[in-house]
Amino acid sequence: MSSGVRYNGALMSGGIARRLYHRWSLRLFLSELLAKRWMEPAIPFVLMLALIAYFGAVTPNYATWGNARQLGREFAEMGFVVIAMALVVISGGIDLSVGSVFAFANLTALGLFQIGQLPVLPVIAGTLAAGAAVGAVNGVLVGYFKTRPFLTTLVTLIILRAVVDLLSQHYSVQLAMGSNTSALWDFLGGGALLGIPSNLLVLGIVGGVGHVLLSRSRPGWHLTAIGSSRKAARHAGIAVESTLCLTYVASGMLAAAGGLFYAARLSSTGSDTGVGWEVNALTAAVLGGVSLSGGRGTVARAVIGAVIVFVLVNGLVRMGFPGALTSTALGAVLLFAVGVDVKWAKNRVKAIQKIYLNPTVVELPPAPSTARDSGTPFAENDRLRDSEEIGLDQVEGPEDVILDRQDRLYCGTRDGLILRFSGPRFEQREVFARIGGRPLGMAFDRDENLLVCVGGMGLYGVTPQGKVYKATDETNRSWFKLNDDSRLRLADDLDIAPDGKIYFSEATIRYEMHSWHLDGMEGRANGRLICYDPATRRTRTVIKDIVFPNGVCVAHDGQSLLFASTWLCSIFRYWIDGPKKGKIETLIDNLPGYTDNINRASDGCYWLALVGIRSPAFDLAMRNPGFRLRMVKQIPPDEWILPGINNGCVLKFNEKGEVLESLWDPGGRKHATLTSMREHKGWLYLGGLENNRIGRIRLPDADPDWNGFDDYWRKGKA
């Protein structure tokens, strides 16, 4: 009965342009691009390139190798100071003393080298130590004594500047007379490796290490957390005082490194060394996207900002602008950057939200009739109306139900529990396990461990003793996808092959459990089928790009896997063994409702839950992506048209994909949003995603001894 529907929902009708248009979406790409953290400094990055291009074009001899090297050497010193400033700003403070520390380090380095006549390595150590000492003063005051960073570092700035002036006057003659030389010293000041100036090289290394440390290491995260909220960081157990103190120490050392290279390059103690650098550094950091309010920023962004400021100042000077005008321009740029910083940070998430959802066309043929007198196997009836209730008002949302060999009934709930009902009429309720997340599909493995797909977490297991363990929560990341899809977002249903491999569906990689219906609004092939092998503990994606894969069931012969695609109202078969291994076939399509879990029946057939029935108006909406998009944008979620899931319906189909019969609770009086059913010893047990009960009905013609566990794991052994 196949009409050629594909599991990825690829359109069958229309020209190639229409099909491509609905399959690939520029908006989709853009929304995922904007959501990346590294897109935050996109604007400064483009500005940097534009400035370089502009000055390269208008300044003679600008874009030459020699000039670039010279500029790079000058830039490196400023780069250190900007990173020093950025670190402190990210921690939620400010370090105005960076310029003074720079000058102080310059003087210290020259003093140690020329007056002290020390070798270069001790000079380096001493200079960095001097910077660290000044930083430590700031750090102790700000971190432990909780003084205001602005005032504290302002005081340091003034005192240190006075000290530098006094000392440089006092020692100016001796410094000028200095005659100590060293090859390493000259290399620091003017050497190059592979054509790259030595100080730029060191800046690159320090910047790279700093970037990784700040964005991908525990101390870096602590620092960012403190910057976001000092109080919250303290509550989270972060050692706020010492981390802050060390941040200022690092800042002092970085500024001192800048001063060291400056000393080596110029060997001069001019009174204006480092004057006003704190403003330049602050401008650069903010321009690069380091937020002044703290908690947001990286070293790379600071460097981007530094390049912008450096190129701007340098370019304006070269074009002959007077110094005052250059400062004014810099101030204007700072003002602009702060404004953009505020607006962009505030609205980026909103902008992404506005374009994240990208509906596409889902074209289904007219649904088969479900009318009572239609004569189809789908004809509506009341066979679920008289179901017995289990755990009425004691469960919240048993998406899946399963029974063990001792006839005990298990279900997951929306509050993250696995409940167990036992006793002749299941009157005894106990909490079997607490997993968290949203437990969905379940299956028993050979050792009677209960495997559970947990929405928001991944694939988990519970031992017969009730001990929870993680099976897997990630799979291989796919190439050419902007969204990191390695983490499992919405593991939905699973089944276990005879060889012990666990196959499970992940309904969507673009939405979370609480917004699964948004995936329906989108109708894209966002889901996948994943295999976890407990023997090797490896997880890999088996089929990518499936439209909302939901129920998974290993066929009776163990050679193939049936999986449901909810929005396509179809069942597909994936061969995992035998001659057709690896092939995917359409088993049933164009069902009158939305397919959910699939499970084995005792007579060699399969049970299928239809979570909802296709309503003609919703079918029409699925063919009109523009309508759905505007609906999502213009009206509140409670008003959106949804698939008709206020209904209960279970189908039975055979190995050939022929639907044999249906069991209904029209309008869902007892079993709205019916998502699963499980046959066990002559009864059919019913679960529902949003229901407050489990139901069961007797199956008069079923094998009264058949149960799932024995069928899977004891076949031919009894």
Added chain:
Amino acid sequence: MLFEHVLSDLKFILFPEREADQALPVMDGPWTPNRRLDEAQPVGEDIPGCDDIAAGGDGGIFVSAGRQVLALSGAGLAQRRVHATFEQEVGALAAAADGTLYAGLDGAGVVRLDPQGRATARLQAADGRPLRCPTALALLPDGRLAIAEGSADNTAQRWCHDLMEKRASGRLLVADADLSGAVTILDGLAWPAGLLVQDRQLWFSESWRHRVQALPLPLNAGAQPQPLARNLPGYPARLSPDGAGGAWLALFAARTHLVELVLRERKFRQEMLAGVDPHFWIAPSLHATGHYLEPLQGGALKKLGMMKPWAPPRSYGLVAHLAADGACSASLHSRAGGLHHGITAARVHGGRLLAASKGGSRLLDLGAAAAPEAAP
């Protein structure tokens, strides 16, 4: 049109106040939902298709229902008899003091009945146009009859088509007491569905524009209507006097965001009208069945075995009291999941407020009808 939606977005940005008039109002203040319609007692047996209520001669009332006009009388209106039977569905009613009754027949104009229920005159066309969709009737102080024609394109039964086709072809007519000399007073109305003669005004409701307006009396062509109530949260239908200068207004369905959206979506709406069974349209209804083929809205999803009463309503019960200046002062509701939906008429009789719930097939007794002072 390719840029239809871009243009509408632009309009929204450039002329926000125009859109504000269309924005769906929130039901709060005097519109705060309650259960007063659900708690109302039905008057006697169910009356399938009950539509309009008019005062009867002998202390009873007339109720139009299906193809009949019923006369209800006696204590508690317990006695019921058929006053007249027609070939068509009967809708609007208006009773004169002398026992004459005017009735609107769907697709067949207006008929004048003598006190014995015999037809004595008919009006089937006016101003060279057939009169097929009479929706409301009112007797003017000068003895003439005001007639609201809902639409020139659809009969009253097809009101939902008329809404979803976005028609505005209704008329306001006036005819002599013997139904001769009918002339058009106002044309191009979007489903006028209620008429009420006040002191020196004729109030009329316009369903698809969600408003009530007033014309000065005596009527003459070219008079400009004055707005009384606008941007109502439901589709207004019949009006009746409250005895203190105000009015009772029946609203036969609530507006919802989804329907308003579909009304803005030309292409989607046309496809829906062409290809979907009208029972399952995204459209208001007098009586939602909860059938699984009806469109389901997010808030109506059954959770833990129940649907919330604040779910977006496909059908709704709503009666509002308008003060003399047209402002709403109180309202009676039957929310999603309730029974007494699709109120097409509300009228005070013998000091009690009665309402015809066409969706619930019942005549409701809403208790003593003192004009409310403030919001309940």
